[in-house]
Amino acid sequence: MNDLPMRPSRGFLTLLYKELLRFWKVSAQTIAAPVLTALLYLVIFSHVLSTHTKIHGVPYTAFLIPGLVMMSVLQNAFANTSSSLIQSKITGNLVFVLLPPISHNEFFSAYVLAAVARGFTVGAGVLLATIWFGSLNYAAPLWIGVFAILGGAIMATLGMLAGIWAEKYDQLAAFQNFLIMPLTFLSGVFYSIASLPSFWQSISRWNPVFYMIDGFRYGFFGVSDISPWHSLWVGLLSFTILAALTLHSLRRGYKLRD
Amino acid sequence: MITAAIRVEQVFKRFGTVQALNGVDLTIQPGEFFGLLGPNGAGKTTLISSIGGLSRPDAGRIEIMGCDVQANYRAARRQLGVVPQELVFDPFFSVRETLEIQAGYYGIDPSRARQAWIDEILESLDLTSKADANMRSLSGGMKRRVLVAQALVHRPPVIVLDEPTAGVDVELRQTLWQFVRRLNQEGHTIVLTTHYLEEAENLCGRIAMLKAGRIVALDTTRNLLSHFSSHSLRLHTQGDQPAQFGMTKEDVEGWWRFSFAQFDEIEPLLARIRTAGCVINELEIGKPDLESVFVRVMQDRACA
Ligand SMILES: Nc1ncnc2c1ncn2[C@@H]1O[C@H](COP(=O)(O)OP(=O)(O)OP(=O)(O)O)[C@@H](O)[C@H]1O
Ligand SMILES: [Mg+2]
Numbered sequence: 178m179n180d181l182p183m184r185p186s187r188g189f190l191t192l193l194y195k196e197l198l199r200f201w202k203v204s205a206q207t208i209a210a211p212v213l214t215a216l217l218y219l220v221i222f223s224h225v226l227s228t229h230t231k232i233h234g235v236p237y238t239a240f241l242i243p244g245l246v247m248m249s250v251l252q253n254a255f256a257n258t259s260s261s262l263i264q265s266k267i268t269g270n271l272v273f274v275l276l277p278p279i280s281h282n283e284f285f286s287a288y289v290l291a292a293v294a295r296g297f298t299v300g301a302g303v304l305l306a307t308i309w310f311g312s313l314n315y316a317a318p319l320w321i322g323v324f325a326i327l328g329g330a331i332m333a334t335l336g337m338l339a340g341i342w343a344e345k346y347d348q349l350a351a352f353q354n355f356l357i358m359p360l361t362f363l364s365g366v367f368y369s370i371a372s373l374p375s376f377w378q379s380i381s382r383w384n385p386v387f388y389m390i391d392g393f394r395y396g397f398f399g400v401s402d403i404s405p406w407h408s409l410w411v412g413l414l415s416f417t418i419l420a421a422l423t424l425h426s427l428r429r430g431y432k433l434r435d
Numbered sequence: 436m437i438t439a440a441i442r443v444e445q446v447f448k449r450f451g452t453v454q455a456l457n458g459v460d461l462t463i464q465p466g467e468f469f470g471l472l473g474p475n476g477a478g479k480t481t482l483i484s485s486i487g488g489l490s491r492p493d494a495g496r497i498e499i500m501g502c503d504v505q506a507n508y509r510a511a512r513r514q515l516g517v518v519p520q521e522l523v524f525d526p527f528f529s530v531r532e533t534l535e536i537q538a539g540y541y542g543i544d545p546s547r548a549r550q551a552w553i554d555e556i557l558e559s560l561d562l563t564s565k566a567d568a569n570m571r572s573l574s575g576g577m578k579r580r581v582l583v584a585q586a587l588v589h590r591p592p593v594i595v596l597d598e599p600t601a602g603v604d605v606e607l608r609q610t611l612w613q614f615v616r617r618l619n620q621e622g623h624t625i626v627l628t629t630h631y632l633e634e635a636e637n638l639c640g641r642i643a644m645l646k647a648g649r650i651v652a653l654d655t656t657r658n659l660l661s662h663f664s665s666h667s668l669r670l671h672t673q674g675d676q677p678a679q680f681g682m683t684k685e686d687v688e689g690w691w692r693f694s695f696a697q698f699d700e701i702e703p704l705l706a707r708i709r710t711a712g713c714v715i716n717e718l719e720i721g722k723p724d725l726e727s728v729f730v731r732v733m734q735d736r737a738c739a
Contacts, residue, residue: 191539199527269523273585275489276517277540278509430491435450 189283192274196291200257207295211253212302215245219307222367232369233400239311240394242304243321244366247328247393249303251386254296254329255336255357258288262340263349266433275434281427285337285420292333293326300325316399320392324405327412328389332357334419341423341432360386370402385415438501440465440593440624441486446495448481448648455481456492457648463626463641465500465592468619470639470656471628472729477645479628480520483597487517499593513541516586520597520628524570524578530557531566533581534588541589549588556584559614561607576603583611587618594618595626600634612638636660636725644732652732656725661696663728668693668701670708671717680707689716 200207223238230237265271274284315321335357343349363377364386370378381387392408395401401408427433441463448456455478463469471479484490486497488504488511497504502511525533534553535545543549557563560580565573570581583599596615600608612634619625629635635642635656642659644652652659670677670691678684682691695701708715 187542187544188540191536194539195536198532202527265525268526269519269521270525272489272517272519272523273525273537274540276487276512276515277537277589278512278542279540280509434489434491 186283188277188279189287192279192283192287193290196257196261196287197294199261200291200295207253207257208299208302211249211299212306215249215303216306218245219310223310232372233398235398235400236311239313240369240398241367242307242311242313243394243397244390245307246300246303247325247390248361248364248366250296250300250325250329251332251361251389252357253299254292255332255339255353257292257295258333258336259340259343259349259352260336261288261291262337263343263346266340266344267346271433281424284427285334285424288337289330289333292336293329296329296333297325313397314399315397317396317405319396320405321396323409324389324393324396324412327409327416328386328393331385331389331412331416331419334416334423337423338419338426341426344432360384363387364390365402366390385411388412437465439463439498440467440500441626442496442498443482443486444496446482446485446492446497448478448485448490448492450481454648456485456495459495459645459648459650461643461650461653463624465624466619466622467624467626468616468638468640469624469626470635470642471626471645472632472635472642472725473628473645474733478648479645480597481648482645483517483520483595483626483628486595487515488512489517513589514592516589516591516594518582518586518594518596518599520601522575522578522582522602524573524581526569526571529567529569530562530573530581530584533570534584537585538588543589552590553584553588556587559610559617560584561610576607579603580607580611592622593624593626597628598630599627600629600631608634632725632729642725644729646733651735652728659728660723660725663723663731665694665696665723666698667721668695668704669719669721670715672708673714673716674712676711676713677708679711680704 219238219241223241226237232240262271265274339349339352343352363381364384365381370381370387373381388403388408388411391401391403392405392412395405439462441461443459443461446456446459447454459482471482473479481490485492486499486504488508499511500514502514504511528536531553534556538549538553539545557566560583562577562580562584565577570578573581579599579602583596586594586596599611603611615625616638627635627639639656641655642652643650654662669685670682671689672691673689677691682693685692693704
């Protein structure tokens with residue numbers, strides 16, 4: 178009866194493909210809209226602040242661009258996993274991926290990779306749209322890629338946790354408003370934390386997103402508040418902890434297989 | 436000993452204060468057409484979810500074709516196709532995309548064989564003309580057909596259908612049963628829940644009745660019918676004479692009922708009624724049916 182060819186990794190590839198297709202099919206909402214938002218931030222903030230400020234010797238507009246790109250990567254990576262999971266849970270079509278022989282690791286990797294891909298796509302869109310407003314250096318392109326991937330993966334994983342935990346849209350919104358927004362806004366997207374009062378500086382040092390944005394910006398200008406190596410370790414550690422928590426939840430079936 | 440298609444051993448599952456499954460034991464052999472019946476809330480869907488790995492029992496073991504659904508979940512899930520009770524779908528995709536993606540989840544590569552099989556399923560469920568329609572645009576019955584199709588993309592030897600005919604028109608019911616019967620003849624094990632007891636009676640070789648998380652009856656359909664239900668003779672007469680011969684008066688004026696196991700009990704009865712001078716206007720013979728079995732079983736086990 179089972180005369181059709183079977184391959185174990187196909188399940189993972191299909192789930193990845195399906196997750197990619199899901200955001201691609203509604204790209205006006207998942208890609209174009211966040212690019213436009215970032216562009217508006219840039220136009221408004223740079224207009225208000227550019228004449229006054231230089232940070233690390235970089236004109237404010239140029240300083241802002243990588244911050245906005247990274248913020249878009251992070252927010253969209255989070256949005257992708259969390260909204261995909263909650264939608265599937267609420268509409269009930271999550272059974273389509275819970276019934277097949279897909280392992281916890283495959284499930285996790287497919288969702289996270291697709292979310293990172295969406296983060297990348299939006300990030301690239303934001304870069305393309307804003308690049309004309311200031312001159313960037315690309316001092317260390319490798320770091321740009323490393324932090325974009327790592328930051329995206331961290332937020333995608335956090336999005337998975339939120340999507341697994343939340344049962345309703347307003348719970349997800351609460352997660353987003355009380356955790357994700359503060360984490361991204363108190364991370365030096367719009368400023369260098371060196372310019373903050375020391376209390377807020379020490380708070381920011383507990384925020385992994387700050388390290389991701391700082392490291393990402395290092396890739397463009399070769400200067401940063403923190404050494405990129407230090408930021409890399411913080412990022413890897415954060416990802417490892419979040420991934421372990423998510424995989425544990427998936428293995429236990431927490432809230433997905435009651 | 437042959438490996439059971441589904442083996443359920445001492446499965447318990449509680450949701451808050453509700454004991455949804457209360458020690459279920461059940462073995463279904465390969466090739467069976469099996470019916471799982473029970474009133475709303477009996478635990479049918481919970482049992483199916485546990486079999487499909489969608490829900491984790493608090494205690495007990497479940498195997499599909501000898502594979503434990505927890506320890507050996509990959510092998511177990513490959514052998515199983517589940518049609519869920521809820522009408523769920525993914526609004527992002529067309530019918531064909533839905534089926535191709537589902538096949539991919541089971542590790543089937545996008546080969547010609549897969550295409551041919553998907554085309555065959557679409558054809559058998561009368562979905563060919565809707566293949567490229569978006570899921571959102573389909574009617575409820577059409578969505579139900581796609582759910583059935585999705586459960587079959589990987590040709591599972593064991594197929595479980597949770598109320599596949601709820602809200603479905605007569606034509607699809609017939610198409611669907613024809614198709615499921617064919618799958619059964621080809622060797623697939625079929626497990627079915629339905630509230631249409633006539634369907635279950637016609638299709639299922641064996642039936643389990645579930646009530647408040649327990650199996651309260653489990654036997655071949657034929658045995659259930661003969662144990663719990665009997666043939667009945669109904670007469671419409673003038674006069675009250677049938678009462679003398681052990682017939683019971685029905686609610687509708689003039690109708691009398693007599694239950695019997697063997698047909699040779701009828702003739703002497705009719706003879707006596709005739710000689711008593713009673714005029715018979717109408718006569719009906721009722722076959723035993725699952726509905727009366729079901730009602731009896733549920734009443735008998737009311738305090739179980
Ligand atoms: N996720 C859940 N949370 C809480 N209670 C649940 C959950 N799932 C099922 N139940 C309860 O468990 C019991 C059995 O439900 P189940 O869905 O298995 O019944 P069923 O036999 O399929 O009924 P129906 O014929 O209506 O489909 C019910 O009392 C139901 O309310
Ligand atoms: Mg049910």
